[in-house]
Amino acid sequence: MSSDDVAAFDGGSVDDGLLRIAAATPKIRVGDVSGNASAILSCVRAAAREGARALVLPELCLTGYTCGDLFHDRALLRACETALKNLLASTTDIPVLYTVGLPVAYGESVYNCAAVCCAGSLLGLSVKTSLPSYGEFYEGRWFASANALDRGARVSYAGCRNVPLAARLVYTCEDEGAEDVRVGVELCEDLWVPNPPSTDMALHVGATVMLNPSASSETVGKSAYRRELVCGQSARLYCAYAYADAGEGESTTDLVFAGENLIAENGALLAKTDLFTCDMALADVDIERCLVERRRTTTWAPLGGASVQCEEVPFSFRSCDAAEDVDAAARVDGETAPKAPSILRSSLDSTRVAPRKPFVPANTVDLSERCETIFTLQAAGLKTRLAHTNTKAAVIGLSGGLDSTLALLVTVRAFDMLELPRTSIYAVSMPGFGTTERTKSNAARLAEQLGVDFRVIPIGSAVERHFEDIGHDPAVRDVTYENAQARERTQVLMDLGNEVGGFVIGTGDLSELALGWATYNADHMSMYGVNAGVPKTLVRHLVAYAADAFGGETAQILRDVLDTPVSPELLPPTGDGEIAQKTEDLVGPYELHDFFLYHILRFGFRPGKIYRMACRSFEGVYEPTVILHWLRTFYRRFFAQQFKRSCLPDGPKVGSVSLSPRGDWRMPSDASAALWLQEIDALE
Template identity: 55%
Template sequence: MRDGFVRVAAATPDVKVADVTFNTDKIIEGIQEAAKKGVKILVFPELAVTAYTCADLFEHRPLLDAAKQGLRRIVKASVGSDMLVFAGVPWIYSGKLYNCAACVQNGHLLGLVTKKWLPNYSEFYEARWFTEGFDEAVEVNFDGETVPMGSKILFACEEEEDLVVGAEVCEDLWVLLPPSISHAQAGATVIVNCSASDETTGKSDYRRTLISGQSARLLAAYIYANAGEGESTTDLVFGGQNLIAENGSVLAESERFKNGMITADIDLERLAAERRRMTTYREEGRKNYRIVRFSLKESDEPLERFIDPSPFVPGNPLERQKRCEEILNIQAMGLKKRLMHTNCKSAVVGISGGLDSTLALLVTARAFDLCGIPRKNIVSVTMPGFGTTDRTYNNACKMTRILGAELREVSIARAVTVHFEDIGHDINVHDVTYENGQARERTQILMDIANQTGGLVIGTGDMSELALGWATYNGDHMSMYGVNAGVPKTLVRHLVRYYADTCGDEALADILKDVLDTPVSPELLPPEDGKISQKTEDLVGPYELHDFFLYYVLRFGYHPARIYRLAVHALGNEYPHETILKWLKTFYWRFFAQQFKRSCLPDGPKVGSAAVSPRGDLRMPSDAVVKLWREELEDLV
C-alpha cells in the first residue's frame, strides 16, 4: 500500500456442504495465498464457512457450533498478518440466526456485518432460517473480546484516511436502497460483498452491470466474491463470478465455473479526487455508524494495475472508432450553432498541411454540411513563409480542393520582412520575434479575410498546445471559434486517421495519411535541404508524455511524484526514467507560466472529461507559483 494504491482480492474456495473443517481449511489456504500476493483486503463468499446451500441444516446446532469453531481457526490463522479478511458465517444473537460477513485481522474478529435483506422468492428461502439484519451495531462476545455486530459498521484505516471499508451481503446489493449507499454517504470508499448468487441464463451480464454501476454511482471500489463449485446442485448451480470494480470500470473478473482468486490494485487517491471534484457527491456523516479502526503496513509491491499510456485515447479499436465519430460530431455541432447564431455563411481556416489545421478544416466541412451551406463558402488560406516545405504546402492545397473549399494563397514573406524592417529586427536572427512575427501576420490575414467574406476565423490549436502555452499570444492563439480547443494532440492524430479510414475518398485518404506521417512543426524556421527543420516535440517534449501528464493534472490534481510513478509504470519501456522526469518538469513550468494565454481563450467545445477553458474546467490564476510542484520533483532526483 503506497501512493493510495491498495491490492485487494476476491476468492471462491472449494467447499463441501456442511463440512466446516474442509471449508475452513480452504479459506485459510486462500488467506495464505493472498498474503504471498501482497493483498490487503480479501473477500470470501456468503456463508463460506458452512457453504451457502445447507438449507434446513442451518437449524441444526452442530453445524452452527462448528461454524463458530471454524471462525476461531480463521481468526487464529490471521495472526501476524495485517490483511483485512471478510468471510460469510452464520451467527446466533439473542436467540435468532443471522447471515453475517465476519471481518478478521491479525488475530482479532473486528466485526460482524449482518445481511439486511433476505431473499424469499423464486429459488431463495433465506427467511426460513435467518432473521433480517439490523442497522445499529450491538455488542457481542467472541472468546472474551467485545465485537460490534450490525449493518452500520465501517472499518477505517489508521494510516490511509481514504481507506474506509463497508460491507454488504449478496441480496443487499440487489434491492431498491442498498446498504452500500448509506456506507458511501458515511465515507466508505471500498465496498465488499460476500455473495452466493446462483447462475441462470443472462444473469452474469446483469450481475456485472449491477456491480460496475454501483461502483460508479458510489464513486467507490467494489469487491464481489461469489459462491462457486462445491455448493449443492440439488436445484441450483453457482458459477463463482468474482468481480472487482472501481468507479464504473471492472478491474478484474474471474472465469465462471472455476473456483479461484482474482486480485487488483484499487486507486484510493483517484476515488478521493473524484469525490472532491464532484460537488453533487455529498457525504452525510457517520451518524449511527460504528467505526472500527485497523492498521496496515506500507508495502512496495510493483503495481499490477494497468495504467493506460494514452488516457485520452480508447485502447479498444471499436470503442476508439465510436469515440472519434462522437467527437467529430461534438466539434461540428458546436461550430454549427455558432454559424447559425451569427448568421455567418462563410468560415476562414488557415491551412498549413499539419495535423491541427487539417482536423479544423475537416470539422468545418462537416459543420457546413450540417448547416446546409455549400463548402465553397469555406475559405481555406495557405500562407507560405520562411519555414514552409513543399510537402505541407502541397498537402494543404490538394486537401482543400478535394473537400470543395475555396483555396487562397497569401505569402507572408514580403509583409513580415517589411515588418521586421519597421521594428528594426535583423531577419537573420531566428529568435522568438522572428517566429512570432510570422504567426501574428498569419492571424491578421485570416481576420481580415473573415471581414471581407463576413465569416468566422476557425481556430486550429489543440488542447495540448494550450496546456503547454505552445501558441503565439494573439497569433495562432486567437480565433473566433476554436473547434480543437478540447482535443489533446494524441487524440487529434486518431481523429484524422479515423476520417481517412471512413471518408470513402481514396485521394483524400492518401493526403490525410501523409499528413499523419509529417513531423509536428510550426514551420517558422527555414527548412534544411527542403525538409522540416523545426520539430515541436524536440523542443517541448513528446506529446504522448505531455498528454499523460495533462490528464492526471487536470482530472485528479495528483502529486507530481505520483504522476511520475504512474508515467514510469505506463511508459517506462518507451522512455528512460530520467527523460520522463525531465519533461514532467517542463510540463509543470510551462503549464503554470502560460496560464495567461488560457485565461483569454476563444470559445470552443469541450469534448472529453477534461478541458482548459477558463469558463469551464480550469479556473486557474495566471500568476500562480509553481514552486511546490517543482520542489517535489526535485526531491525525486
C-alpha cells in the same frame, strides 16, 4: 520462499494510494465446517502472498450457502464459532482484512453474517439486511434481517468480547498513511435492492472500499447483469467494489453456483475470474483516485447525522502482539517473509499499468465510435455558433499540418449540417520563411478534394517590412523572428474574415494549450476554437478516422499529413527542403505530455505519482530520466503559460478534460510552480 510467506510492512516505502484487494472462492463441502475453515485459511495465505491487504470470500462459505434447515442446528452453529476462533489464532501475524461468511445465533434469531477479521482480531459481524424469500431462495426461513437488531448490538463470539453485530459497519484503518482505507461490507442481495447499504456507508462514513460476500446462483445472462451491477455501484459511489461468489462444493440440488469474482473501481472492471473456477481475482485499486473523484464532483454530498445506522469500527493491519514491532516481517508457521510494500502501494510496485494514451480508447470499435462522436460534437458546436450569429462563411489557416487539417474537416461537416456551400469556407495557405513544399502541396490538394475555396497569400514581404518597422535584423532568428510570422498570419485571417463576412476558425489543440505552445494574439486567437478540447494524441486518430471514411485521394493526402512531423514551420527548411523545426524536439513527446495532462487535470495526482505511473506505462519506450525531464518541462510551462489560457476564445468541450477558463480550469495566471517543481527535483 515458503508457500506460507506473507507480504510484510515497510514503513519507509513510497505509496501512491494503491490498495491491493482480492476476491476468492474456496472449494468447500456443505456442512464440513472444519474442512471449509482450512480452505478459507489457504485463501487468506494466498492473498497475503500476493500482497493483498483485503480479501472478500463468499457468503456463508464456512458452512456452505445451501445448508438449508441445518442453519438452525446447534452443532453447526457451535462448530462455526470454534472454527472462526481457530482461524483468528492462525492469522494473528497476517496483515490482511478478510471476511468469513457464517451463521451467527443471537437472542431468538440466527443472522447471515460476514465476520470481518484482521491480524487475529474479530473486528465485527456485518449482518445481511435484504433476505430473498422467492423462487429458489428461502433465506427468510432461516435468518432474521439486520433490521431486527437493536442499534449498537454487541456480542461475545469466537473468544472475542464486545464485537459489533449490525449492518452498515465501516471498518476504518488507523495505521499511519492508510487512514483513507475505509471498508464497508454488504452481503449479496443487499447490492440488488433499490437502496443498497453501501450507499449509506459511502455517503455517511466515507467508505472507499466495498466488499460483498455473495452466493449468486448461475442462470443464463445473469453473469453480465452481475458485472453491470457491481461496476455501476462502484461508479455511483466513486469507490472500489470487490465481489466474491459461491462456487464449487455448494449443493446442486436445485441450483448451480459458478464462483465469479469481480473487482471494480469507479465503474471500470479491473479483474474477474472465469465462471466455474475457484480462482482469485486480484487488483490494485486507487483509493486516492476515488477520493479525488468525490472531491471534484459537486453532486457528491456527504451526509452527517444519525438518521442511518452506520457505525465506524477502527482497526489496524498489525496485531496487538506485533504493535511494538510494526516493521518486522510477517510470520506464518514460524517462517519469515521478505519485506514488501506497506499497506498502500507505489505505482512502481503495482500490477496496475495506466494506458499510454489515456485519451484514446484501446479497442478499435470504441475508437471509431469515439472519433465519430467527437467530430459530431465539434461540428455541432461550430454549427450552433454560425447559426446564432447568422454567419455563412468561415476562414481557416490551412498549413498542411494535423491541427488545421482537423479544423477544416470539422468546418466542412458543420457547413454540410447547415446546408451551406463548401465554397463559403476559405482555406488560406500563408507560406512564410519555414513553409515546405510538402505541407503547402497537401493543403492545396486537400482543399481541392473537399471543394472549399483555397487561397495562397504569402506573408514573407509583409513580415520583412514589419522587421524594418521595428528594427529587427532578419538574420536573428529568435522569438521575434518566429512570432512576427504567426501574428501576420492571424492578421491576414482576421481581415479576410471581415472581407467575406466570416468566422476565423481556431486550430490550436488541447495539448498546445496546456503547454502554452501558441503565439499570444496569433494562433492563440480566433472566433471559435474547434480543437480546444482535443489533445494531440487524439487529433492524430481523428484524422486517421477521417482518412478511412473518405478513402481515395483524400485518404492519401490525410495519411501524408499524419506522416508529416508536427511543426509551426517558422524557421527556414533544411538544405534538402525538409522541416527543420520539429515541435516534439523542442517541448517533448506529445504522448508523454498528454499522459501528464490527463492525470493532472482529471485526478489531480501529484508529480511523484504521475512520474512513477509513466515509468510503468512507458517502460522500454522512455528512460526514467527522459520522463522526468519532460515532466519538469510540462509543469514549468503549464504554470508559466496560464495567462494565455485565461483569455481563450470559445470552443467545445469534447471529453472529461478541458482547459476552458470559463468552466473546467480556473487558475490564477501568476500561480507559483515551486511546490510541484520541488517534488520533481526530489525524484532525481
